[in-house]
Structures are given as C-alpha cells and as structure tokens.
Amino acid sequence: MKKSSVRTKSLLILFLITFFVTNSFAQDSGRKLISLNDQWEFKKENGVTEKVNLPHTWNDKDVMDDEPGYYRGLGIYKRKLKLDDSAKGKDIYLVFNGVAQEAEVLINGKTAGKHIGSYTRFTVAITPFLNYKDDVIEVRVTNRFNEDIPPLTADFTFFGGIYRNVNLLITNPVHFSQKENGSSGVFITTPQVSAATAKVQVKSIIENLSLAKKVQIQTTIFNAQGKEILSQISTLNMLSGGNDTVVQELNNIKQPELWSPESPYLYRIVTKIIDMKTKTVLDQVSNPLGFRWFKFDANQGFFLNDKPLKLIGASRHQDYEYLGNATPDALQIRDVELLKKMGGNFLRVAHYPQDPLVLEACDRLGILASVEIPVINTITESETFTKNCLDMQVEMIRQNFNHPSIIIWAYMNEILLRTKFENDKPRQQIYFDHVRELAQKLEDLTRKEDPSRYTLLVNHGAWDIYNKVGLTKIPMIIGWNLYNGWYSGSPADFAKFLDQHHKELADKPMLVTEYGADADPRIRSFSPVRFDKSVEYCIYFNQIYLNEMLKRPFVSGGMAWNLADFNSETREETMPHINNKGLLTIGRKPKDTYFLYQAYLADQPYLKITSAQWQDRTGVADSASLFCTQPLQVATNLKSAELFLNGKSLGIKEAVDHVCSWQVPFVDGLNQLRVVAGNKSDETDINFQLQPYRFTDQLVSFKNMNVLLGSKRFYIDENQHQLWMPDQPYRKGSWGWIGGEPYKGTNNRITYGSDKNILDTNDDPIYQTQQVGIQQFKMDVPDGEYELSLYFAELVGGISKEALVYNLDNTHKKEVEENRIFSVLINGATFLNNINLAKDFGYTTAIIKKTRVTVQNGKGITIDFTPVEGKAVLNALQLRKVY
Template identity: 80%
Template sequence: MKRLAKLFAIKKKQMLKAKSILFILFFTISGLNSFAQDAGRKAISLNDQWEFQKENGSVEQVNIPHTWNNKDVLDDTPGYYRGLGIYKRKLKLDESAKDKDIFLVFNGIAQESEVLVNGKSAGKHIGSYAKFIVPIKQFLNYTNDVIEVRANNRFNEDIPPLTADFTFFGGMYRNVTLLITNSVHFSQHENGSSGVFITTPQVSAETADVNINSYIENTSTLARKLQINTTIFNSKGEEVASQTATLSLNKGEKKSVSQNVKSIKKPELWSPENPYLYRVVTKIIDSKTKVVVDQVSSPLGFRWFKFDADKGFFLNGKSVKLIGASRHQDYENLGNATPDALQIKDVEWLKAMGGNFLRVAHYPQDPLILEACDRLGILASVEIPVVNTITETEAFTNNCLNMQTEMIKQNFNHPSIIIWAYMNEILLRLKFSNDKPRQQIYFDHVRELAQKLDSLTRRLDPSRYTLLVNHGAWDIYNKVGLTKIPMIVGWNLYSGWYSGVPADFAKFLDRHHKELPNTPFMVTEYGADADPRIRSFAPIRFDKSIEYALQFHQVYLNAMLNRPFVAGGMAWNLADFNSETREETMPHINNKGLLTIGRQPKDTYFLYQAYLSGKPYLKITSAQWKDRTGIADSGALASTQPVQVATNLKSAELFLNGKSLGTKEAVDHIIDWNVPFINGLNQLRVVSGDQNDQADINFQLQPFKFTDSKIAFTNMNVLLGSKRFYIDEKEHQLWMPDQPYRVGSWGWIGGEPYKGTNNRIMYGSDKNILGTDNDPIYQTQQVGIKQFKFDVPDGEYELALHFAELVGGESKEALAYNLDNNHKKEAEEKRVFSVSINGSSFMNQVNLAADFGYTTAVQKKTRITVQNGKGIVIDFNSIEGKAVLNAIQLRKVY
C-alpha cells in the first residue's frame, strides 16, 4: 500500500507539473487568444497585445491581423506608406519549457521580415504571402522575453510582385502562433509545411493507395528509437487503415520516412457534389515508453482528374466544366488584415453561387481558404505573385523559385488543389520597346524563368498540372514561347472591356483550339466593371453599369459552356478589391467583382446562380436597385422602366401590385419586363411553378410636365452629359440622366456631352474627382451649354450647381490593362464663364481650374423665389473657351 501511495504521489506530482506548464502558458503568455493541442505539441495564438509603430512613428496597441495601409490606400493622395513597420510583444514562459523546442509561426507578413528575440535576430523571410516558421529556443531567457518583428513592404526589385492591379498592403496581416514541441518532432524546416506529405498514386472507384512521406528531426542530445504510426480515418472517425514504421534518429539528425497504404477498398470519392474528406493522423511514438511525442493531422480526398485539349476537364472519370472565380484577400476598410470568419465566408459565397473552382490569385492566401475548399468541394489553383514583369537578376529568380517551393509544400495535402501556377500576364508591361535586341534578351530571361518554375513544380509534385496565365496578346506569348511550357495555358480575356467587343471572345477561344490543338486551356480571367451605384437603360462599354456587366457575362458564359474544349472559366473577381492606383467611378477599387468589397451580391452574382444552380432558381435581380426615380410617361401617372429576373426556368410571370404583367420566356437565363412604376411603393412578385420571388421598389416619380398637378414635384437630381442613373447611398439621393429642354418641363439647351481623350470611353471621364466620394456626379458634363431651364410653378426653391474641370491637370500613366487605350495628351483648355439665374449674376468669370483646381468637385447652392410664372432660367455666358455643367439639383422648399 505504501508503494502504491508513493507511486500515486509521484504520478500526481508529474501531473501537477504538467498542469503547471499549461497553466503558466495559458495565463502568463501575454494576451493569449486561444489554445490548441495535439499530442506532444501545443499551438497558442499570439494575435493580441502587440505594440506597433511605423519607422520613427508613434506607438499604438494593435491586434493581429493588422495592416498599416487600410486607410491611406483610400485617400485622394497618390501612393501609400511602403516602408518599415515594427511590432513588439512580451512573451513569458516558465523555465519548465526549457526542454521543449519553441517556434514562432507566421502565416503572412508583407514583405521583408526579420524576427528578433531579446534583440537578437532569430530569422528572416522574403515574400508577403507564405507561412514561415522561426525557431526561437536558443534566444529565450524564459523570464521576460521580448519578440520584435520588423516588417517592410518597400519596393524591392528582387521581390515579386513588382507591379500589379492590386494593393501591396504592409503589415503582419495573418495569424501568429507560438508552437511548442518535444525535441523529437515533425520537421519545422520544410518550407513552412507540416513536414508530412500525402499523395494518392492510384485511385479508382474500387480501390485507392496512399503514400505518406514524413520528415522527422531529433534536436535532443540523445539518440532515439521511434515508431511512425499513420492511421486513416473516414468522416465518421472510423479507422480505415493503419501502418507503423520504425526509425532510429541520432542526436541532431533529420530523416524522412515513407509509408505506403495500399488497396483501400471502395473509397468514397471527393468531388464538388460530395466533398468527402478522410483524415490522416501521423504520430511519432517513442519505441520504449510508447508515448506519443508528436502528431500531425492532414486532410485526404480520393479523386483523380485530367485535362483534355479536346474535351476539357474530367474528375473521377466524369466531364466537369470548371466555372468559378478568382479571389483577392482584402475586405472593405480592413485591407488584407481580414478576420478568419470573413475569409471562410468568401468560399461559402462561391459555393452558394454554384461555382466549383477558385483561382487563388495572384498569390497564396490564408490556409483557411484551401481548408474551406477541401470541405466545401471547390477545386482550386494557387499561384505565386510573378505579375506583369520580372527583374533579370539571380536574386529575383531565386526568390521566385523559393516562393514556388513554399507554396507547393505548404499546400501539398489539400485535395482541392489540382493546379500550381507561377506567372500572370508577364508580358503586359513590355520593357525595352525602343531597343528590340535588348528586348529579345529580356524575353529570353522571362522564358528561362518560366521554364525553371515549371520544371521545379513538376519535380516537387508530379501529380498536379502546371499553369501559366497570359493576357490576350496571342502573338507575343506564342512568339516568346510561353504557350509551350506549361501543361495548361491560361488566358485573361477582356474582349468588350479593355479592348474590342464581346463577340471577339468566342473567336479567341476558337483560335486557341485551332492553333494549339494539343494544349488544354482555361479562361483564367474575364469581367467588366460593375459599380452597384450605377444603372443604365442604354448600357455601353465603360459606363460601369450593372446592366453592361450582365450582358458581358452572359456572352462569356454562353461561349465557354458551349465549347467542350474550354476546360473552364474564372470570373474576375469574386469580390471587388483594392487597387490604389485606379481612379474611375470608385477610386482605388477594382469593381469587377460579383460581390462588392463589403460582400454584398450584385446582379451578376445572381446571374451565375441562374446559370449554375442545380435547383430551380428564380430571382428579381433588379431588386438590388430598390430605390428608383424616373420621369412619368406622357399623360400617365407612371414611369415605365425595365425589370430583370434571373432564372434557370423556361418562363415566369411578373406581378406589379398584384396585377399580372404577363408571362415571358427566359433568354440566356434573363427575363425582361417593362414595368409601369407608380409613385411610392411598388410591390413586385415573380412566379414560375412553385418558385417565386418578390421585391419592394420605392419609386420617386418625376412629372412629365410641372403643370401636371397629379404628380407633386419635390426634388430632382440630374447628371449632365450622362446616360446613366446614379445612387448616392450615403445621402440617399437618386440621380438620373439629363434631357434636352422640353417646354413645360426641364432640360439643357446647347452643347454636347463631354468625351475624354481616349477612344474607349463613350462619354465622361474616368479621373478621380477630388473632394467627393460621389465621383460619378462629376465625371460627366455638358460642354458648351447655353442654358438650363426648369419650367416650375411659382414658389421657393433651392438650386445646386455642380462643376469639375475634367480637362488638364497632372498627366498620369494610363493603366496598362486598357489595351486599346489611345490616350492623347490633353491640351489644357482655358475656360472662363459666368452664370446668371433669372437674369441676376450668380457666378462671375469662373475659371474652374484656377479657382478650384483640376478634377475637383465644386458645388454652388442658392435659393430662388420663382414668381410671375417665369420658372428658372440658368444662363451660361462663355468668356473664354466653353462653359460646362456637370450636374444640377432642384428642391422645392414650399
């Protein structure tokens, strides 16, 4: 009994000691967020209680994820902070952790990183988008340690990306973890991976083989005899197969162990329809004590696939058209420091859309993304950020090769991944255009880098395909030889947007199949800007309207779905994203997304659901446009405007306020009705069989003539030189296109719509307008206007005139993506004019550029008493050059 009591006391002491370590870790590691533990290892979040400062800046308290660019990329000052950011944090560990190996795990820091512990450099890393692991044991004092992370997102010609249509946010913007292991553990020196690599060399519906290759290291001072046990569990947690190998490790030694599990019968196959996941648990067991000293869990999905140049893509022997989207990682007002839940939600948005493919572009993203793809059944490609151009240095090449290695090893075990990619539009920004011999040398270097990356990828992972993505310049990519290197060619095609017309898209697809008949290909990007605040009944290229984007995507989807040899298409982009150098209607945002940057679905998202949903689908897409305005039809108390419904059903019937507007058939998954909206609330309901959808539309009816007493005039907001509607969501104002003056009504007299200095924009400007968030109000104008008249009845009114000088100012580089941008240098036009209202001077000798600055919003407001039936007449008197008016507002006071 005494011996048992003694043994119990020893065991209790050991347990208390172990609990003491856990207690101290949990409560003394400053700012612990969460605690996770596998056998033999502990992973502890270090996301909070960091101090941060820019170089020579003030100190602030921050949590991780964090970026220092979430605000300055959205202001009107060109550029954003690209430099050094310093993070510091205290770390207090109990001395009993001294026999452990301790690592800091960083999921992403932009872009040059150095980690210091107690002032000593513990590790460095290059690249913004990959995980890296820093061993810190030798630097700790186990009393009051200080971790310092120095992050720098400066431009460095040896680190990709060099240029791109997205913002290079700085910061420690992904999760940080403290990892504690025993001295024998899975290697933490395998390019940020888990140290366990799984392949399925043979898979069929009848049987499957699994190969597990594990890297194990012993940092202790003693040799160790070990067992490596790998067990495969199904989704119910039931053991499917198990295998154990033996291993001897000398002190300081690292070895790999390969295990082959053969003939798993009747495997449940992974697919988008049935994303069945097994779990592979690999353990390191001490042969003498049988104690598990380390453990790693990995996902496993059984599937086989192939790309065929004639027939497209096949998964598990079945033809599958890959349709989905690309994704950038930033979020509204957060930059790239996006919380976990929001990242996972993005993949859920894609799945709910009916998509089955995610192009993780243009860089590896948070591990959560591919975990979600595995779980939800989304096939994926991942790529490194070699975008637009390269630097012809050994350092640049080595960084690219290292990024490719990190990407492959860290994401190796995800069944969702079928493609590794490594270049995007690399010939978009051509160097040495005025020196052809030197340019040829540059092309040779580009091709050599592509070949090195492709060869490396095939060597590291022969089980997947390689992809190189080009923009639509067919001849040059073929000439340089980039279409001959990868297993799959990707094309980013914007016919009807950056160049040409939408009909050119199908011609390009057919050309590839004819001239490269043995090379599978995918459409890796396509899209059109879709500003959710802009609507149009006469959509045209570059008006940024939702309606043009809908037509664009219909053309592209039809062309891809009707051609078996097109393996798939990825819409650009899943969601709007930040691009600091962009101007246009929504400065600093690329708004080609199917979702807004705040993840609200656009009409284009609903279109994809109609095309891709496997269930009956019926949606009033125009319900997104829930607040409308328009002029009453002549002699009517309604304004007739189109309403669209997206569906995969043959036909549907629309009701307005309970009255049928008829049954119509769908054309390319869209049905259009002309709806006579009345003033106030309009209830829409669409029905097809047992499917239905409804929406409430609030309509502000404007009188056809102001003498129409049945329609009370309250206010109107008019865009000059425009054919589009604009919704000011912040001030809840509805803007409508102008009209030439009609007697008894309103409108402009004289002049013509402003057209910019490039041929791709049919009207208006795409410049960033300073001093406003409502750029579309000021990006169109009537040039040479003589008068604007309102034939309103007598009363008190408030009038606001809006101006902006669109010609001249600082000359900026045109976006390289606008392939037919015949941009002419603007000749600054001296413009001086006066404005009078009802014969009284209102603005005298206005020079917009001199008085207010170029591309700057100017608003002038006044009150007018209308009497004696004279209405409101605004005269524009040109003194030099032509008078302009961008927008006008009128509000009846009483």
C-alpha cells in the same frame, strides 16, 4: 456597415478564434499551438507607438484617400512573451502565416530569422534566444519596393504588415521537421485511386534535436465518421541531431468514398511520433485526405473521377472593406462559402498564396482550386529575383501539398503585359529570353516537386507575343485572361479567340482564367455601353462569356474576375482605388451578376428579381401619365416566369440567357413586385420617385430632382439617399439643357465622361460627366421657393498620370487645357461671375454652388451660362422645392 461595426465584429471573431486555438490543442499530441495575435505594439519608422491586435496592416486607410500613393516602408511590431518552466527543454517556434513583404524576427534584440515574400507561411526557431523570463519578440517588416521581390507591379495594393495569424509552436525535441519551407513536414499522395481501390503514400520528415532515440512513426487513416480505416507503424532509430525521412504505403483501401464538388468526402490522416521506450506521443500532425483523380484534355475539357466537369468559378483577392488585407478568419471562410452558394466549383487563388483557411474551406466544401505565386506583369533579370521566385514556388507547393482541392500549380500572370525595351528590339529579345528561361525553371521545379498535379501559366489576350516568346509551349495548361468588350474589342471577339486557341494550339488544354467587366453597384443604365460601369452592361457581358464557354467542350473552364471587388490604389474611375469587377462588393454584398451566376449554375429551380438591388428608383412620367415605364430583370434557370406589379400581372416572359425582362409601369411611391414560375417565387418592394412629364400636368407633385449632365446612367447616392438621373434636352413645360454636347474625354476607351479621381467627394460619378458648351438650363417649374445646387468639376488638365496598362486599345490623346472662364446667371441675375474652375478650385475637384430661387409670375427657372473664355460646363444639377 459602419467601419466601427466591422472592427467590433472582427475583434470579437478574433477573440473567439484565439480562445479556441489556445485552449483546444490535443493534450496527447506532443505539441502546443498557441495564438499570439494579441498585445502587440506597433509603430512606423519614426512614428508613434500604438497598441494593435493581429491581423494588422498599416495601409487600411491611406490606400483610400485622395493623395496618390500609400506608405511603403518600415513597420515595427513588439510583444512580450511569457513562458513558464514547462517550456524549458522544448523546441519553440514562431509561425507566421503572412507578413508583407520582408520580415526580420528578433528575440531579445538578436536576429532569429528572416523571410522574403508576402504570401507564404514561415517558421522561425527561437529556442536559442530565449531567457524564459522577460522575452521580447520584435518583428521588423517592410513593404518597400524591391526590384528583386515579386510582385513588382500589379492591379492590386501591396499592403504592409503582419496581416495573418501568428502562432507559438512548442514541440518536443523529436518532432516533424519545421525546416520544410513552412509545411507540416508530412506529405501525402494518392498514387492510385479508382472507385474500387486506392493507395496512399505518406512521407514524413522527422527531426531529432536531443539524444539518440528509437521511435515509431504511426500513420492512421480515419473516415469522416472518425472510424479507423487503416494504420501502419514504422520503426526508426534516430541519431542525435538527425533528420530522417520515412515513407509509408497504405494500400488496398477498398471502395473509397470519392471527393468531388457534389460530395466532398474527406478522410483524415493522423501521423504520430511515438517514443518506443515510454510509449508517449512526441509529436502529432493531422492532414486532410481526399480520394479523386482528374485530367485535362485539349479537346474534351476537364474530367474528375472519369466524369466531365466544366470548371466555373472565380478568382479571389484577400482584402476586405475597411480592413485591407488584414481579414479575420471567419470572413476568409465566408468567401469560399459565397462561391459555393453561387454554384461555383473552382477557385483561382490569385495572384498569390492566401490564408491556409481558404484551401481548408475548399477541401471541406468541394471547391477545386489553383494556386500561384505573384510573378506578374514584368520580371527583374537578376539571379536574386529568380531565386526568390523559385523559393516562393517551393514554399507554395510544400505548404499546400496535402489539400485535395488543389489540382493546379501556377507561376506567371500576364508577364508580357508590360514589355520592356520597346525602343531597343535586340535588348528586348534578351529580356524575352530571360522571361522564357524563368518560366521553364519554374515549370521544371513544379513538375519535380509535385508530378501529380498540372501546371499553369496565365497570359493576357495578346496572342502573337506569347506564342512568339514561346510561353505557350511550356506549361501543361494555358490560361488566358480575356477582356474582349471591356479593355479591348467587343464581346463577339471572345468566341473567336477561343476557337483560335483550339485550332492553333490543339494539343494544349485551356482555361479562361480571367474575364469580367466593372460594375459599380451604384450605377444603372437603360442603354448600357462599354465602360459605363453599369450593372446592366456587366450582366450582358457575362451572359456572352458564359454562353460561349459552356457550349465549347474544349474550354476546360472559366474563372470570373473577380469574386469580390478589391483594392487597387492606383485606380481612379467611378469608385477610386477599387477594382469593381467583383460579383460581390468589397463588403461582400451580392451584385446582380452574382444572381446571374446562380441562375446559370444552380442545380435546383432558381428565381431572383436581380433588380431588387435597385430598390430606390426615379424617372420621368410617360407623357401625361401617372407612371414611368422602366425595365426590370429576373434571373432564372426556368423556361419562363410571370411578373405581378401591385397584384396585377404584367404577363409571362420567356427567359433569354437565363434572364426574363419586363417593361414595368412604376407608379409614384411603393411598387410591390412578385415573380412566379411553377412553385418558385420571389418578391421585392421598389420605392419610386416619379418626376412629372410637364410641371403643369399637376398629376404628380414635384419634390426634387437630381440630374447628371452629359450622362446616360443613373447614380444611387446611398449615403444621402439621393437618386440621380440622366439629363435630357429642354422640352417646353418641362426641363433640360440647351446647347453644348457631352464631355467625351481624351481617349477612345470611354464613350463619354471622365475616369479621373474627383477630389473632395465620394460621389465621383456625379462629377465625371458634364455638358460642354452649355448655353442654358431651363426648368418650367411653378411659382414657389426652391433650393438650387450646381455641380462643377474641371475634367481637363491637372497632373498627368500613366494610363492603365490593362486598357489594351487605349489611344490616350494629350489633353489640351483651355482657360475656361464663364459666368452663371439665374433668371437674369448674376450668380457666379467669371468663374475659373481650375484656377479658383483646382483640377478634378468637386465644387457645389447652392442658392435659393424665388419663382414668380410663371417664369420658372432659367440658368444662363455666359462664356468669357473657352466653353462653359455644367456637371450636375439639383433642384428641391422648399414650399
């Protein structure tokens, strides 16, 4: 979808949500909640003022360009506020759902409040600063690096801005407290739940900013049909300026409808403050109520309502294609719907609290959840950092306390990934002590704030160091982020790690909180290998992980990393600035892995041609044939399936790890595929461009071909509708390279090619592989007129950048730059003379050299590479027959 289309849809959704929020508050609730997302002016420090609507981030574009880094500084938002006389005598607040990361709120030039942290709600009382005529709201926001505010480093982008909704809250002077860390001031627990009976406790904190008043606190439980189930009234004599807490017990709820992923039954609790004298409602809040009980067992896994349940789902980041983290409400909700449609029953809200709509959707759809604060990779050993962590944990818990979907509070992620003081072991031990102390403080705080839920600390796969530091002893559940077969080792190591935990930490329940492999949806391979970014390797990887988790009862669950691709500005690789481990693209288009999960998790018969994503293919004909045989996969939870090509059966195949595979003889042009199993079927059309086995065969007319040198993968250029295929050594009568070897890079992580960002292109995979030391490239094409394009990029040298810390077995060698100078001749005539890629064009820069070639006398095309100094290279080649 074009960027303008996304923006248009987003603004339409924003308008509709603003209209309904503004106009649908309960007239007798005693409060008004009005959207303030429109009519803002924004500028960066010393920048130009522009008109914006919220949600808004100033980093939606600069995180995707070729220039390293993005704006981390001050942004200033201003808006006029018009209040009529009905607002006088009321208490007025601004409610910010998310501002990244430090905010100062001014009313008419005076500071009304401040907040630290990007990911939690905060409320600012503005009544004393208003003139009720021409009030001006100003919000000064900065996402600058601050060593006292987590996160300090992470594999995601720290977008700046007012990137979630802002509301104006108007209440009576007597109201539910707005001083409870951004919460509603009402906290609900279910101290007893069974299939037979349930008890509910409601704690309400009430504030009186007027004269002494006698009030009633009425709490009512309604079922999903709106019928009143139980109600209780408490009387309270409030002093002027008083702040009181009322605890109500609503007992003996017979045979409650239980909440579960299969049946997410939601009750509703409405709590009112009623003026005893006038009988008017002074304030009212509504909260969801779900009756469920749960436990984690170190041997048998997770149980919900006394039934075993394997938790399978995904983690989620909040950013979206073209929008950064300023994601409209409808798209936030859609993510949870996509997780549910996949068959998932768990969402790890990672690595920070997210929009309130996300957990509301989890409640409604039956998705269990964990939420965590962004203490990631490393800490700062300061009192201020510790205080900010503790404040964030309290805000997270209190704001989300009433969601029945939440079963876990978490507080650290891979905190020993970047270990400090490597060359000073005594000092490092002090640092480790501080990390452990912070973890214990967060654990103690969490258990005090909410004894009803579990705690979680998440580690990466470095078994020894987390045990040595003592972090595996602190939380109630241990989470492991495991990437065996991706960042380190092989997929077979995954099962060994699970069994090691169960043996050596036998009393600790465990979750696999992250696992995944990058899948660039544009890259396919018939010989997938680690780190080729192919969809096929990712399918293989996830099959192994799902199989091993599902067969072990002690593994409570696993969360795929990630639900969708997300922005990580420091990443390069095939799709720069994007982490491609999502089951969906960053625009939420399903990948083959999403369909694989549906096959594993669906409770109804499921059948899907996963390779349907790859609707345009190319390949070389099998010998002198009119077809090219390539594999095709079908995801299913059925035992077997039958595939038909253009109406002809290709046979029945048994499913192996929920996948049936066929070798399909694709013909040139349209290939109609249909798979059948029982009464289920799926179909798709694949357009195939058949390349001749020999140009002289004349069975297939040659049109064009695009070849990746030094590569074993296919690349789909969706923008120009071009298909790129792997190279081959020269074969007489055909085409291919002579001499040289594939570029192997400077680390052991990648078996071929480079993971550097290629400048001046969005088609990085075309340039990230090459044949080094190439002598010739020959194409025995028939006589005619051709357009030839040669693609180059110097992959060695340039600015030295830090290797990704996540690549655990990365043995990065120092690059040895060579002065690479060579000439290129086409059919004996000089085309490029003494070309020096680095000097003439720059390192890791996309270069295309195009020409016309007239082929005559049956000579075909011969491209000679003559080295002057160093070795000649060729990254890719494109040939198109003109006539």
